[in-house]
Amino acid sequence: MYAAEALLKQDTPVQVDIFDRLPTPYGLVRYGVAPDHLKIKSVTAVFQKIFGDERVRFLGNVEFGKDISAADLGHHYDAVIYTVGASSDRRLGIAGEDLEGSLSATEFVAWYNGHPDAAAREMVLHATGAAVVGAGNVALDVSRILAKTAQELHESDIAPHALNALEQSHVTDIYLLSRRGPVQAKFTTKELREFGELHAADVVVNPEEIALSDDEYAAITDNIVRKNVDVLREFAARPLQGKPRRVHLRFLVSPVELIDNGHGQVGGLKIERNRLDKAGHAVGTGEYEVLPVQMVLRSVGYKGVALPGVPFDEQRGVIPNDKGRVTGQVGGYTAGWIKRGPSGVVGTNKADAVETVACLMADLSKLTPAPQHTCEAIDALLRERGVEVVTLDDWNALEAHELEQGKAQGRPRHKVSHRGEMLEVIRSKRK
Numbered sequence: 001m002y003a004a005e006a007l008l009k010q011d012t013p014v015q016v017d018i019f020d021r022l023p024t025p026y027g028l029v030r031y032g033v034a035p036d037h038l039k040i041k042s043v044t045a046v047f048q049k050i051f052g053d054e055r056v057r058f059l060g061n062v063e064f065g066k067d068i069s070a071a072d073l074g075h076h077y078d079a080v081i082y083t084v085g086a087s088s089d090r091r092l093g094i095a096g097e098d099l100e101g102s103l104s105a106t107e108f109v110a111w112y113n114g115h116p117d118a119a120a121r122e123m124v125l126h127a128t129g130a131a132v133v134g135a136g137n138v139a140l141d142v143s144r145i146l147a148k149t150a151q152e153l154h155e156s157d158i159a160p161h162a163l164n165a166l167e168q169s170h171v172t173d174i175y176l177l178s179r180r181g182p183v184q185a186k187f188t189t190k191e192l193r194e195f196g197e198l199h200a201a202d203v204v205v206n207p208e209e210i211a212l213s214d215d216e217y218a219a220i221t222d223n224i225v226r227k228n229v230d231v232l233r234e235f236a237a238r239p240l241q242g243k244p245r246r247v248h249l250r251f252l253v254s255p256v257e258l259i260d261n262g263h264g265q266v267g268g269l270k271i272e273r274n275r276l277d278k279a280g281h282a283v284g285t286g287e288y289e290v291l292p293v294q295m296v297l298r299s300v301g302y303k304g305v306a307l308p309g310v311p312f313d314e315q316r317g318v319i320p321n322d323k324g325r326v327t328g329q330v331g332g333y334t335a336g337w338i339k340r341g342p343s344g345v346v347g348t349n350k351a352d353a354v355e356t357v358a359c360l361m362a363d364l365s366k367l368t369p370a371p372q373h374t375c376e377a378i379d380a381l382l383r384e385r386g387v388e389v390v391t392l393d394d395w396n397a398l399e400a401h402e403l404e405q406g407k408a409q410g411r412p413r414h415k416v417s418h419r420g421e422m423l424e425v426i427r428s429k430r431k
């Protein structure tokens with residue numbers, strides 16, 4: 001969306017078609033941002049304005065690599081910007097990672113946000129203990145969602161199936177595991193503070209695990225890190241209020257093995273205490289502990305997935321590029337997580353997209369004009385292939401339906417999560 005916005009700002013006449021394999025736009029804003037972070041999601045107002053420009057179209061429900069190829073796009077567009085994000089996850093590479101009850105935060109987030117690929121998944125929340133591995137904002141998101149009450153979640157736009165399942169959740173203890181210390185944690189302070197305000201969960205921090213000498217504290221130069229440490233110290237000093245749930249923020253511990261309960265399910269998580277070496281890397285101490293958990297969510301970063309016919313750097317999980325110019329593909333550009341890797345907040349992508357579009361504009365005279373660049377030509381091709389394209393009007397109708405249904409339930413939105421149901425709603429609203 002930010003790439004489209006940057007294109008619209010150019011003096012050159014431009015027509016932008018935005019494709020998505022889902023019938024819905026906005027990627028992680030709809031399917032990644034936590035359902036209780038409605039304010040972050042209000043960035044969609046900016047996106048709606050972009051869609052309001054008549055030079056922009058939405059072509060949803062069109063899958064790259066299946067319905068349309070890189071060659072097709074080259075035939076119909078002067079330039080293509082790949083902004084597909086990072087849809088897969090990184091693994092821990094330890095024993096027991098494939099036991100039932102072990103999954104990636106990516107899958108869990110997709111499930112509770114009603115991503116069509118994950119909506120049908122049966123998520124049995126029989127666990128009383130859950131471990132979340134990682135010290136980023138995603139780890140905070142999933143821990144917080146697990147810790148929230150049905151009432152707190154009702155006020156979010158969490159998908160209805162997830163709300164029902166989480167209402168039945170037996171989780172009492174959530175362990176967020178950082179392999180390094182509080183200074184190295186990746187999360188931001190605003191997100192950390194939210195743990196001090198949960199209705200039904202106490203936050204538990206062991207002062208020893210966040211201990212810093214005066215010199216170490218004084219050496220912190222990053223404002224966010226200092227504020228994080230201050231908040232964690234405040235949490236550690238708090239007396240427990242006897243709430244029914246607890247979120248344990250653990251530091252200097254690494255998971256080493258997921259323990260089988262004898263039925264192919266997670267029955268515990270063996271962790272090792274760490275110390276930091278001079279370079280700030282975690283080093284095992286040989287001291288172990290077993291956490292009583294039946295669910296383990298690894299939240300150790302997202303990973304990009306290759307697109308057919310587009311160069312890909314397997315090692316880094318990104319499309320190889322120079323400031324957004326795809327290496328070895330004239331007319332190919334990229335922006336967002338698939339360009340730079342899975343880092344930064346929503347707004348980070350704005351500057352990132354501006355950089356890419358600047359390269360595209362600088363290259364204009366060198367680009368091969370598309371042989372068939374009219375909207376009608378691409379529409380005809382998709383029609384010929386039997387693709388049911390979801391237009392902007394269709395999406396607006398689906399969105400209005402979700403908001404209306406949500407309002408009736410006193411919720412911000414009633415998310416439609418199944419692709420078939422989305423298309424049914426859309427068809428019913430078409431004139």
Ligand code: NAP
Binds near residue numbers: 033136139302345
């Ligand atoms: P992230 O910020 O990169 O955090 C990944 C965490 O996983 C790090 O703490 C890392 O520790 C840890 N880790 C990696 N490998 C590990 C291993 N083998 N064992 C134990 N820990 C391991 O990634 P993220 O949380 O997925 O977030 C992605 C981006 O989205 C971030 O930029 C984040 O800020 C953003 N985001 C923002 C919000 C928000 O603003 N509210 C919400 C969600 C996401 P090391 O540092 O030791 O490698």
